[in-house]
Amino acid sequence: MPYIHDRYDALVIGGGIAGMQAALDLGEQGFDVLLVEKGPSIGGVMVGLNKVFPTLDCSSCICTPRMAESAHHPRIRLQTYTEVQAVRRDGAGFAVELLKKPRYLDETACIGCGECELACPIEVPHEFDYGLGARRAIYIPHGNAIPQKAVLSVEDCVFCGKCEKVCPADCMDFTQLPERVTTMVGAVIVATGLEITPMDAKPHYGRGLIPNVMSPLAMERIQSSNGPYGRVLRPADGKVPRSIAYVQCAGSRDRSIGIPYCSRVCCMYALKQALLLRHYIHDVEVTLYYMDIRAFGKGYEQFYRRALAEGVKVVKGKVGRITELENYDLSLRVELLDEDQRLVERRHELVVLSQGLIPAWHPSAILGIEEADDHFIKAPDLKVAPSVTTVAGTFAAGVAAGPKDIPDAIVEAGDAAMAAANYLAAMGWNGTAARVPVPA
Amino acid sequence: MDEQPTPRPQRPIEILRARHGGISKELKEYFNERQRLKKAIRAALAEGPRSVPEIARACGIPPPKAMWHVMAMRRYGEVVEAGERDDYVLYALKSKGA
Numbered sequence: 001m002p003y004i005h006d007r008y009d010a011l012v013i014g015g016g017i018a019g020m021q022a023a024l025d026l027g028e029q030g031f032d033v034l035l036v037e038k039g040p041s042i043g044g045v046m047v048g049l050n051k052v053f054p055t056l057d058c059s060s061c062i063c064t065p066r067m068a069e070s071a072h073h074p075r076i077r078l079q080t081y082t083e084v085q086a087v088r089r090d091g092a093g094f095a096v097e098l099l100k101k102p103r104y105l106d107e108t109a110c111i112g113c114g115e116c117e118l119a120c121p122i123e124v125p126h127e128f129d130y131g132l133g134a135r136r137a138i139y140i141p142h143g144n145a146i147p148q149k150a151v152l153s154v155e156d157c158v159f160c161g162k163c164e165k166v167c168p169a170d171c172m173d174f175t176q177l178p179e180r181v182t183t184m185v186g187a188v189i190v191a192t193g194l195e196i197t198p199m200d201a202k203p204h205y206g207r208g209l210i211p212n213v214m215s216p217l218a219m220e221r222i223q224s225s226n227g228p229y230g231r232v233l234r235p236a237d238g239k240v241p242r243s244i245a246y247v248q249c250a251g252s253r254d255r256s257i258g259i260p261y262c263s264r265v266c267c268m269y270a271l272k273q274a275l276l277l278r279h280y281i282h283d284v285e286v287t288l289y290y291m292d293i294r295a296f297g298k299g300y301e302q303f304y305r306r307a308l309a310e311g312v313k314v315v316k317g318k319v320g321r322i323t324e325l326e327n328y329d330l331s332l333r334v335e336l337l338d339e340d341q342r343l344v345e346r347r348h349e350l351v352v353l354s355q356g357l358i359p360a361w362h363p364s365a366i367l368g369i370e371e372a373d374d375h376f377i378k379a380p381d382l383k384v385a386p387s388v389t390t391v392a393g394t395f396a397a398g399v400a401a402g403p404k405d406i407p408d409a410i411v412e413a414g415d416a417a418m419a420a421a422n423y424l425a426a427m428g429w430n431g432t433a434a435r436v437p438v439p440a
Numbered sequence: 441m442d443e444q445p446t447p448r449p450q451r452p453i454e455i456l457r458a459r460h461g462g463i464s465k466e467l468k469e470y471f472n473e474r475q476r477l478k479k480a481i482r483a484a485l486a487e488g489p490r491s492v493p494e495i496a497r498a499c500g501i502p503p504p505k506a507m508w509h510v511m512a513m514r515r516y517g518e519v520v521e522a523g524e525r526d527d528y529v530l531y532a533l534k535s536k537g538a
């Protein structure tokens with residue numbers, strides 16, 4: 001494994017768009033950054049999205065150049081498949097303990113050819129496609145993954161050894177063990193991003209057991225050209241859906257599940273997906289059941305108008321219950337808010353739950369950072385210092401600090417990088433002097 | 441003095457297997473079922489292009505399960521799209537050499 005130096009100016013935890021941006025901004029200023037990602041690839045949620053609102057640019061096309069830049073920047077040391085185990089204040093900085101999980105191959109020798117994956121005999125649900133598609137026990141995380149290196153998921157392995165036999169780079173190393181690594185850093189930026197509220201958060205929406213009631217992230221994958229089906233089909237039986245419903249606020253603004261806040265992106269991603277469905281499937285009917293539409297960003301209101309003009313239907317209504325019918329269609333009990341709370345049953349062929357955002361990681365145990373009431377990282381001085389946390393020298397960026405879209409995550413990452421740079425300067429952090437030459 | 445048989449050096453994959461206590465019962469069952477279903481799907485498609493519900497019927501499994509397994513075969517190039525009928529995509533075995 002390429003070695004990790006014993007000193008960096010900053011540790012960035014999480015390699016999504018926010019973490020990459022913060023690392024790049026610090027790197028460009030001449031700081032040495034250790035960027036740690038728990039997954040086998042950087043890119044976060046964004047690299048798996050189909051297109052982005054409101055521009056409808058291809059998401060991975062914007063994301064992958066950032067990923068490549070972060071991986072190849074001379075001042076950024078990228079460490080994937082690694083978790084942060086402990087962070088302790090030590091003098092002017094922090095002592096950091098990392099756990100590097102074994103890929104069971106020599107990462108520097110792997111050429112990413114994928115021969116091992118082709119030879120592997122077992123297919124299991126692929127996390128990148130939210131279970132809808134398959135991967136093998138040994139696999140390249142996905143086509144846009146950086147690094148393009150294989151990883152063996154030992155839980156899925158049948159120990160046939162075929163990957164080793166076919167590997168042209170001779171890089172398999174089945175004897176690898178998890179490896180503890182320690183280093184010192186001057187500042188920490190937490191950019192660990194989001195998860196969506198669990199499918200079973202609301203029991204009357206099917207507890208995640210109805211195949212044609214799906215998450216919006218799964219829909220992003222289904223709409224992607226490199227997605228699990230190669231086109232938009234419903235998971236229960238492969239039918240081209242002709243009538244699709246979006247249930248808004250299906251995991252936000254709901255005290256009953258402990259998520260009273262608005263997740264800020266669901267109206268927009270639902271409108272985006274709905275509009276694209278109108279492009280992908282001839283004559284498809286797409287209906288959003290909503291409480292109110294929040295289209296707050298630059299160009300968002302115009303995007304909403306465009307979706308309506310292109311035939312997306314919106315119905316002000318609360319969905320009380322979803323029932324699966326015998327042919328895998330769904331019946332939705334809707335309370336029509338604009339029609340005296342009249343209750344109706346509406347039939348659709350596919351349902352997407354616009355689930356809310358929750359933090360992917362809780363750093364309090366490891367970093368001592370306080371959480372706000374919404375469980376995202378607390379910014380005690382939210383108005384004037386949004387990326388500053390309750391622990392000096394630690395900063396937050398992206399959805400780790402609260403629900404937000406990609407442009408806001410990028411802006412906030414820039415702020416976190418700047419705040420970290422200012423902090424290092426104020427501390428007299430002796431970065432440059434201790435800096436070792438960057439290995440080529 | 442008697443020659444002690446030198447123990448055969450363990451192959452690295454055997455070391456990994458031993459460290460992880462071998463293949464779990466669930467994984468073994470899953471793997472066997474997956475192999476069986478792949479065979480059944482191949483047999484169903486040998487008769488010509490089929491939709492997912494048709495494949496499910498031929499294999500005696502629920503359509504959601506058939507969908508996953510057919511898509512897994514599609515992902516790894518064993519199955520390809522072969523037209524559409526009444527809102528269902530038809531799938532076929534990829535011809536050898538194609």
Ligand SMILES: Cc1cc2nc3c(=O)[nH]c(=O)nc-3n(C[C@H](O)[C@H](O)[C@H](O)COP(=O)(O)OP(=O)(O)OC[C@H]3O[C@@H](n4cnc5c(N)ncnc54)[C@H](O)[C@@H]3O)c2cc1C
Pocket residue numbers: 013014015016017018019036037038039041042043044045046049051052053054082083084191192193194195196216217220265269272360361397398399400404405406407409
């Ligand atoms: C369905 C859906 C569609 C969306 N569509 C759009 C859109 O069209 N336009 C738009 O602007 N926004 C969209 N968004 C919002 C967008 O996804 C987020 O704004 C963006 O992904 C936030 O980036 P992030 O870096 O903060 O978090 P993430 O993308 O979640 O990245 C966090 C990274 O940190 C890693 N990580 C987590 N925990 C740890 C840990 N303990 N140690 C190390 N690494 C860790 C994760 O593996 C991940 O790589 C959408 C969101 C959803 C759910």
